[in-house]
Amino acid sequence: MNLTTKVNVTEEAEKLEKVLFSQKFWIDLGTTSLRIVLILIFAVLAVKIGKVIIRRLFRLKLKGPIRKSERRENTLLKLLENTISYVVYFSAILAVLTEFDIDVKGLLAGAGVLGLAVGFGAQSLVKDVITGFFILFEDQFSVGDYVKIGIAEGYVEEIGLRTTKIKSFTGEIYILPNGSIIQVVNYSLENSLAIVDVSIPFDVEVNRTEKLIEYYLTIVSQDKADFINKPKLIGAHDFTETEMIVRIIAETKPMRHYDCARLIGIGLKDYLEKEGITIPYPNLVTKSLTDV
Structure with missing residues (x-):
């Protein structure tokens, strides 16, 4: 090691020693660290307080006379909570970078150019x-x-x-x-419709059979939460050479028409057989109200 190198090393050591033992350095370091900690604490508190305010606002809306779909309320609630988190934490990161004397404006400008380039290269992703976003927002x-x-x-x-x-x-x-x-x-936004076609042979008394069906429809929907209202006997729907086909419809909760149609069909067959009327197995047709 030559003399010049030794002199440079000595000067660097002296500068480092001067910085480490400088009162101003430690005061600035402590002040900067304190500011960063306060920024992070403020960001966490702001997110928590913002989420509490949003939840309370939504709770007040739910208690009001005008109530929207619970599914949509939950979707918008989660979306707003995430938005607050993203905005606050992103702002906190920029504030921390500013404490380190980093040019935030230049960084944002560079990020904008990079984002534009990525946008052109990944249009399908965008x-x-x-x-x-619109699927969630529009529910x-x-x-x-x-x-x-x-x-x-x-x-x-x-x-x-x-x-x-x-x-x-x-x-x-x-x-x-x-x-x-x-x-x-x-199929889950609106109520569904269960349709049951029952074949009644011509050799049975049609009026009596229809009265029995009406009575059965009255009791089958009792204490059944899946039924919106009492199933309705529409009457003769079609005819064949040996039988008449009558149709029953029932409005049900979304996607519960399969179970309700099966309940009506099997239960009605057993009930009519107990009354001495033998019919072919009912034909079940199920669909959503949006398809009607």
Whole structure:
């Protein structure tokens, strides 16, 4: 090591020693650290207080005379909570960077240019995210709804900003990019309609059979929460060479028409047989009210 190098090392050591033993350095370090801690504490408190305020506002709305769908309320509540978290924490990060004398404006400008370049290179991703946002915001469907999207039909397992997962009755999981969702049939938004066709042979007394059916429909819906109201006997729907087909309809809760139609069909057959009337097994037709 030559003399010049030794001199430089000595000077650097002296500067470092001067900084470490400088009262101003430690005061500035302590002040900066305290500010950063206060910024983080303020950010956490702001997020918690913001979420509490939002929950209370939604709770007041739910107690009001005008009540929207609970599913939509929960979706908007979660969306607003996440938005507050993102905005507050992002602002806190910028404030912390400012404490380290980092040029935040230049950083944001660079991020904007980078975001623009990524946007041009990943237009499908941007489309998926934007579509996913509107699916959540407009409450087109929610987790647990029974939907049909293209060839995918089943219960919604998960909704993300980029993809949606649908599970069919047989267990397959459809993963759909949100940008590809053009048309959605949601069977869970409105009540469903159960339709039961009953074949009555011409050799039985039709009037008596219809009265028995009316009585059975009165008792079958009692204490059954899935029925919106009492099932209704429409009457003769079609004729064959040997029998008359009468139709029964029942409005049910969303996606409960399968079970209700089965309950009406099997129970009615057993009831009529006890009354001495033998009929073929009722023909069950189930559909949503949106299909009627």
